Structure formats: structure tokens, C-alpha cells
Amino acid sequence: xxxxxQDRRPTVEQEIDQRLAKAGLRWTRGRRAVVEAMGRSxxxxxxxxxxxxxxxxxxxxSLYRIITDLLEAKVLLKLEFAEGFARFExxxxxxxxxxxLVCTSCGQVADLELADLEVTLGASVKSIRRRTxxxxxxxxxxxxxxxxxxx
Amino acid sequence: xxxxxQDRRPTVEQEIDQRLAKAGLRWTRGRRAVVEAMGRSxxxxxxxxxxxxxxxxxxxxSLYRIITDLLEAKVLLKLEFAEGFARFExxxxxxxxxxxLVCTSCGQVADLELADLEVTLGASVKSIRRRTxxxxxxxxxxxxxxxxxxx
DNA sequence: ATATATGCAAAACTTTTGCATACAA
DNA sequence: TTGTATGCAAAAGTTTTGCATATAT
Numbered sequence: 001x002x003x004x005x006q007d008r009r010p011t012v013e014q015e016i017d018q019r020l021a022k023a024g025l026r027w028t029r030g031r032r033a034v035v036e037a038m039g040r041s042x043x044x045x046x047x048x049x050x051x052x053x054x055x056x057x058x059x060x061x062s063l064y065r066i067i068t069d070l071l072e073a074k075v076l077l078k079l080e081f082a083e084g085f086a087r088f089e090x091x092x093x094x095x096x097x098x099x100x101l102v103c104t105s106c107g108q109v110a111d112l113e114l115a116d117l118e119v120t121l122g123a124s125v126k127s128i129r130r131r132t133x134x135x136x137x138x139x140x141x142x143x144x145x146x147x148x149x150x151x
Numbered sequence: 152x153x154x155x156x157q158d159r160r161p162t163v164e165q166e167i168d169q170r171l172a173k174a175g176l177r178w179t180r181g182r183r184a185v186v187e188a189m190g191r192s193x194x195x196x197x198x199x200x201x202x203x204x205x206x207x208x209x210x211x212x213s214l215y216r217i218i219t220d221l222l223e224a225k226v227l228l229k230l231e232f233a234e235g236f237a238r239f240e241x242x243x244x245x246x247x248x249x250x251x252l253v254c255t256s257c258g259q260v261a262d263l264e265l266a267d268l269e270v271t272l273g274a275s276v277k278s279i280r281r282r283t284x285x286x287x288x289x290x291x292x293x294x295x296x297x298x299x300x301x302x
Numbered sequence: 303a304t305a306t307a308t309g310c311a312a313a314a315c316t317t318t319t320g321c322a323t324a325c326a327a
Numbered sequence: 328t329t330g331t332a333t334g335c336a337a338a339a340g341t342t343t344t345g346c347a348t349a350t351a352t
Contacts, residue, residue, distance in 0.1 A: 026351050028307060047341080062308055064342060069307090080231030084317075085341060101285045112279065120271045125294070128263065133299025134252045141292045143276070148284025177326050179332060198316080213333055215317060220332090235342075236316060 012094050016075055023073035030058050034066050043109045044079050044087035103147035163245050167226055174224035181209050185217050194260045195230050195238035254298035
């Protein structure tokens with residue numbers, strides 16, 4: 001659903017602009033390329049994947065520095081799936097809260113929304129705080145198994 | 152509760168023995184030290200943590216090789232919390248299925264059991280298979296926030 | 303104009319590997 | 328005894344950093 005004229009909620013682009021500004025970061029060619037590549041992807045990307053999505057204009061060291069900055073600005077989220085390297089995706093508030101399906105055979109990682117579960121998880125957060133004093137502000141739920149193609 | 156004489160279920164040690172044997176692995180001093188250190192810990196350990204728990208008798212390269220072997224034998228489980236390095240814990244069937252509370256302030260990782268949630272998650276696994284064809288055989292749920300001490 | 307971001311090269315950190323020796327079965 | 332595991336050193340893979348230059352504001 002596109003933003004209607006009377007919609008006062010900022011677009012994703014505007015929201016990203018704001019986060020960069022708040023972090024004191026400039027809107028540069030490299031950062032634009034990374035954010036756009038992330039926006040095009042439907043699953044968290046590794047740095048090599050990001051590099052080929054962005055094209056040869058951005059060297060590795062810059063990619064890593066851009067990622068570090070975007071993490072600090074809360075534009076990106078860092079994920080690790082016990083693969084030995086990190087993956088990244090757009091911050092959940094910029095996209096939507098979701099979980100991951102990790103295929104243990106081919107390594108593919110897919111996004112998945114499970115709205116009904118979130119209610120239950122919200123209740124768990126309260127019970128955790130009551131039982132342990134831990135104040136959870138975020139969670140991650142990943143499923144491991146075989147994707148349709150590998151099964 | 153200790154195993155009663157009539158209890159036919161193997162102890163954790165026997166179960167580990169079996170898994171090593173099935174994988175064709177010998178029960179050596181280094182592996183024993185690692186398994187014991189893991190058994191003593193209540194939270195997943197990084198390799199440096201494991202190294203100091205085990206003491207100076209086991210060099211890094213051996214530790215990593217031992218970990219690799221124990222992962223293959225399904226005695227250990229590998230976890231990553233987007234810290235840039237891996238953590239390890241005893242396989243869930245050797246301990247108990249649980250989740251993690253990761254403090255984003257001090258970095259502490261604590262174990263947590265949430266039995267009631269497992270039922271809901273089981274239902275989700277079925278719904279995922281129906282909707283996407285993905286066959287989940289395991290899951291991981293981690294909560295991020297502030298531990299009681301940091302809050 | 304000025305502070306910030308980039309590009310290149312070098313380095314740091316985690317993890318893996320080759321090879322000779324030591325050890326478990 | 329025989330194959331497996333270990334220890335040391337060297338290397339590989341991922342991520343970080345120093346410094347000079349280029350760029351956004």
C-alpha cells in the first residue's frame with residue numbers, strides 16, 4: 001500500500017534519512033547503494049552477497065565501515081546463524097518484524113512473518129521479567145530444518 | 152533427582168560415551184576436560200572462556216579441533232549471538248531445551264526454560280510447513296535486553 | 303571551508319590446517 | 328600395534344584500522 005497524500009507517517013526513505021541525521025551521518029553514494037541493496041533483498045545478506053549486490057564500486061573496507069555506521073544509526077540489524085560470518089538486514093522498524101527459516105542443507109535463509117506468535121512472545125517477555133528481572137526489549141526466533149526444495 | 156537403580160535411561164555421561172563411539176571418537180583427556188567444563192557452565196561459552204575454564208593444558212588449536220569433533224558427534228551445539236565469535240553449549244538432548252537472555256549492556260548470556268512457549272512453537276512449526284513447505288526440526292529463541300543487574 | 307566518508311594497504315581477531323609426535327584402544 | 332588425537336607453527340577467512348585523499352554539507 002503506497003503512502004496516501006494525507007498519510008503523515010514518514011516513508012521508509014524519510015525514516016532512514018532521519019536516523020542518519022540523528023546519528024550525524026551523511027547521505028552518501030556508498031550508503032545509498034547499501035541501503036538500496038538491502039531493501040531489494042528478501043533475506044539477510046552476508047557481506048560478500050552485499051558486495052555483489054552493490055557492484056564493484058565499493059571496496060570491502062568501505063562496505064564494512066558503512067555497515068558499522070548503519071548499525072549504529074539503527075538502520076541495519078546484525079544477525080549470525082552459526083555460519084562463521086555475519087548477515088545483515090534492514091532494521092525491523094523499517095521493514096517488519098519477522099523470523100527466519102534456515103535450511104541446514106543448502107544454507108538458504110528465508111524471512112517469515114508469524115503474527116500470531118508475537119502475542120504469545122509478548123506474554124513471555126512479561127513472565128521473564130517477573131521471574132528473572134531481565135527486561136527484554138527484542139527477541140529473535142529462528143527455525144532450522146529443510147527448505148521445500150531440499151526436503 | 153539422581154538416577155534410581157531401576158532407571159533404564161542412560162546417564163548423561165553414558166549418552167556422551169555412546170555419541171562419541173558412534174562417531175568413532177576416542178574418550179581423551181582433552182575431550183573430557185571440554186565436556187566437563189561445558190557441564191559446569193550454566194551459559195553458552197566462547198572459546199576464550201572455555202580455554203580458561205579448561206586450564207592451560209589444552210592449546211587453542213586443540214580446543215577448536217575438539218569442539219569441531221564434539222559438534223559432529225552432536226555432543227555440543229554451536230550458537231552465535233552477533234558478537235563476532237561463536238559460543239558453545241552441551242547439546243539440548245544432553246541438557247534441556249532452553250532459550251537465552253542476552254544482556255545488551257554487559258554481554259552476559261543466561262539460560263532460560265520456557266516450557267509453556269514450546270507448545271505454541273510446536274503449532275507454529277506445523278503452520279510453517281503448511282504455508283511454506285519448510286520442515287523445521289529445531290528452533291532458537293533468544294531475548295535481548297537488560298539483565299537485572301544492568302537495569 | 304570543514305568535517306566526514308572513502309579507498310588502499312596493512313593488521314587484528316577468530317578459526318582452520320599441515321605435519322611430526324604422543325596417546326587410546 | 329595401529330590408527331586417532333594432540334601440539335606447534337603457519338595460514339586462511341572475516342572484520343577492523345591508519346592514513347592520505349575525496350566528498351557532502
